[in-house]
Structure formats: C-alpha cells, structure tokens
Amino acid sequence: MGSGSSKVEPPVVVSSKIPLFCLKKLGPRHVLVAGGGGESKTGVLNLMQSYLITFGNRGVSKSTTPILAKLVETIDTDIYATMNMDVVCCSNPENGRYLIAAGHGQYCDVYETTGxxxxxxxxxxxxLSLAIRSxxxxxxxEKVESxxxxxxxxxxxxxxxxVTGGEDGRIRVWxxxxxxxxxxxxxxHDPILDIEAHKSDVFDIDIALDGRIIISVGxxxxxxxxxxxxxTLIREIPFPNECPTGYKETHGIFVTAVEFLDRTAPDALSLVPQPTSGPLRQIPGPAACARASLISLSADQTIQVHNLPFETRSPTMFLIKLFLLSLILYYVIWCLYLL
Structure with missing residues (x-):
C-alpha cells in the first residue's frame, strides 16, 4: 500500500460506540467486528456486530470504491469482550454457512450462521444479513485468570x-x-492435542492450507x-534481521486488525448463467474496482477502507517508446536504401 503518508485520507465506513478488537470477513460481502468493555461496570456493552459491505457511499470523495457498511446483526456476548476471533466457511458459499470462534476469557465460544x-x-x-446463533x-x-x-x-x-493459543503458552487442537x-x-470437550509451545503468551497462530502444519509466535x-x-516441533524459525520498511500511516493510533476484501463474490455464482465449459463467470465483489482493497480496524473505534488502484499507463512513456521505435524503423529503412 505504499510507504509514507497518504495525501488522501481513506474513508471511514464504520464508527463504533464500543472499543473493537477483532475484525474478520464473513463471506465476500459481510464483515464481523467484536469487542466491548469486558467485565468492567462502565456500561460499555460487549458485542459482536455484522456489517453488510455495499456500494453507494457517494459522499466519499476521491474514493475509487464508494463503499458503505450497514449494521445488520448484533450479538450480545454477556460479560465477555471478544479479544480474538476467526471465521471459516463450512459449506458452499451460496449456503451462507460459517463457523465463528471467539475468545472470551478462558473460553472459546463457537457460533454458526444458518444462512x-x-x-x-x-x-x-x-x-442482506446472516443469521447467527450460538x-x-x-x-x-482451566485457570480462571488465564x-x-x-x-x-x-x-x-x-x-x-x-486451534487455540493461550496465555499459558500452550497450543490446543480441538x-x-x-x-x-x-x-x-x-x-x-477435551483437546485432541495439547502442546507446550512457548514459555509465556502465544501471541498468534496460523495453519497451513493443507492442515498439516501450525505456526506459532510467542x-x-x-x-x-x-x-x-x-x-511435535518441526523447527524454530529465526527472526529476520531486517523488517520491511514499507508502511502506510492511518488512523493515528495503533491498528488492531486488517482484512483483505474479495474481488469476486462466490456466494452468488448460481445467479449468473455459466458456460458449459471453461472458467466460471465471476460476479464482482467489494474489491473489484481496485488491484487490492483492505479494511483496517483501530483503537480509535473506526473501520477504514484502503484501496490500491490499478496501474495507469503514462501517455508520456507511450510517446517516448513510439518515438524510439520510429527512429529505429527510419534507420533500418535508410540502411536498406543505401544498399
């Protein structure tokens, strides 16, 4: 997304009344956010909220993708603020069936969408919304404070x-x-595997696409x-000596989550007549108007949309190439004439 600060501020599509800590895509056209005030008695609610990502925010100036987010679903998570979360599609995307795992204190609460x-x-x-239930x-x-x-x-x-990672340094597979x-x-329910992975907090985990390897960072x-x-431990990965220097300043305070938006909408392919052979005809998704689009969540309780526009060919470069090609062609014709 470039480096340094951007002259055009990315559009804010959501301003929340509660502190948000998690953001995940819920299919190609919805995002799920979660957070809250936890067990504190401040009156701040603990919620999971689903937003429909749609087009039509014409008030956003200089935006390649006039995206609008509409709140369509709210789930009360009782006394727990969701601090970590993941979403997975568990059937054909057109069925709208997803599983949601949310970290609530010492528990992992699992939810599902029924369509x-x-x-x-x-x-x-x-x-358009997705029905969510526990x-x-x-x-x-087992430790209350963990x-x-x-x-x-x-x-x-x-x-x-x-797979869950805990404050106790353990990775558990369920x-x-x-x-x-x-x-x-x-x-x-007991874990399938219980791995003593790190000496303290497991900060993050991911799983290979083939489901054979877990990577953890502690x-x-x-x-x-x-x-x-x-x-079993396969190997430890050395920390890189140099980290990438590319960055994009945004929000003005630390970012807690980012997600790439989809360029196509696989949940509606049956609505489009498909060819009998060859690749399927795709329906444009929220990121179809850019090379890449992502949404970011920050401690400022807002969600922003960031677009990487398509490369535009410079007419000046085209004219230079045309001029050089003309010179070469003229030189070849002149040489042939002398012969």
Whole structure:
C-alpha cells in the first residue's frame, strides 16, 4: 500500500460506540467486528456486530470504491469482550454457512450462521444479513485468570478442527465437529492435542492450507512450526534481521486488525448463467474496482477502507517508446536504401 503518508485520507465506513478488537470477513460481502468493555461496570456493552459491505457511499470523495457498511446483526456476548476471533466457511458459499470462534476469557465460544436472511439496517431499510446463533463453548484454560490469546480454524477440514493459543503458552487442537454434533452444555470437550509451545503468551497462530502444519509466535520472541497431527516441533524459525520498511500511516493510533476484501463474490455464482465449459463467470465483489482493497480496524473505534488502484499507463512513456521505435524503423529503412 505504499510507504509514507497518504495525501488522501481513506474513508471511514464504520464508527463504533464500543472499543473493537477483532475484525474478520464473513463471506465476500459481510464483515464481523467484536469487542466491548469486558467485565468492567462502565456500561460499555460487549458485542459482536455484522456489517453488510455495499456500494453507494457517494459522499466519499476521491474514493475509487464508494463503499458503505450497514449494521445488520448484533450479538450480545454477556460479560465477555471478544479479544480474538476467526471465521471459516463450512459449506458452499451460496449456503451462507460459517463457523465463528471467539475468545472470551478462558473460553472459546463457537457460533454458526444458518444462512442468509433479510434484516433491517440502522435506517430501517431491508438489507442482506446472516443469521447467527450460538453452538457451544470450549474451555481452553482451566485457570480462571488465564486467557485465550488467539484462535484459528483449520480450513483444510472446513472448520472441523480449531486451534487455540493461550496465555499459558500452550497450543490446543480441538474437534469442532464434535462440538457441533453434541451441543449439550454438560458435555466436556477435551483437546485432541495439547502442546507446550512457548514459555509465556502465544501471541498468534496460523495453519497451513493443507492442515498439516501450525505456526506459532510467542511472547518469548520465538516462531515455531508444529506437526498438526502429532504435536511435535518441526523447527524454530529465526527472526529476520531486517523488517520491511514499507508502511502506510492511518488512523493515528495503533491498528488492531486488517482484512483483505474479495474481488469476486462466490456466494452468488448460481445467479449468473455459466458456460458449459471453461472458467466460471465471476460476479464482482467489494474489491473489484481496485488491484487490492483492505479494511483496517483501530483503537480509535473506526473501520477504514484502503484501496490500491490499478496501474495507469503514462501517455508520456507511450510517446517516448513510439518515438524510439520510429527512429529505429527510419534507420533500418535508410540502411536498406543505401544498399
């Protein structure tokens, strides 16, 4: 997204009344944010909110993508502020079925979307939404003061496994499918794997696309690769001596989450006549008007949209190339004439 400060401020599409800590895409046209005031008695609610990303914000000047975000769904998370979250599609995108894992203190609460529905936005207009309901809860730490720090679904299994990282330095792999099939709150779910990964907090985790390797980053400054099935350490990754210097100043305070928007909308392919052979016809998504678009969430309680525009060919460079080509052609013709 370039380096240094940008002259044009990115448009703010959401200004929240509560502190937000998490942001994830919920399909190609929705984003899910979450946060709150936690257990404090300040009156700040703990919420998960779904926004429909649509076009039509014509008031945003100098924006290549006039994006508008409409609040369409709100979930109360009781006394817990969601501090980490992940989302995975668990069926055909057109079915609107997703699993959501949210870190609530020592617990990982799992939610599901049951499909698309029509809802009312803040202006009481009809808007496309996803119906969200609770599935169950995993106790990711037996210690009350120990918090879940990060969570990630295994996308190779469409969310049948989920991995959590805790304040106790441990990585745990869970059978999400068992939780979905047995939703009784009395059922105790134990982790498939329990790995002593780091000496203190597990800051972040991710899973390879084939579901075979977990990477973890800890407060101890170490990054490690783990075998997803055996729980054994594959290797430690050395910290790079130099970090990239490219950056984009935005928000004015630290950014807590970023997500790339989709250039296509795979949840509506059946609405478009498709060819009998060859590639499928795609429907443009929120990022179709740019080389790349991402949304950023910050401690200033706003969500901004950032666009990387398509490269435009310079007419000056074209004329220079045409001039040089003409000179070469003239020289060749002149040489042939002398012969």
């Amino acid at each position: 698309y529905r029509s809802a009312k936005d803040e202006s009481d207009n009809d808007a 599935v169950g809860r995993l106790t990711t730490s 918090f879940q720090k990060c969570v990630r679904f295994d996308r190779s299994t469409a969310g049948k496994r989920v 059978n999400t499918r068992a939780l979905v099939e047995d939703r009784s709150p009395e059922t105790v 407060h101890d400054g170490q990054a490690k690769l783990w075998d997803m099935n055996l729980g």
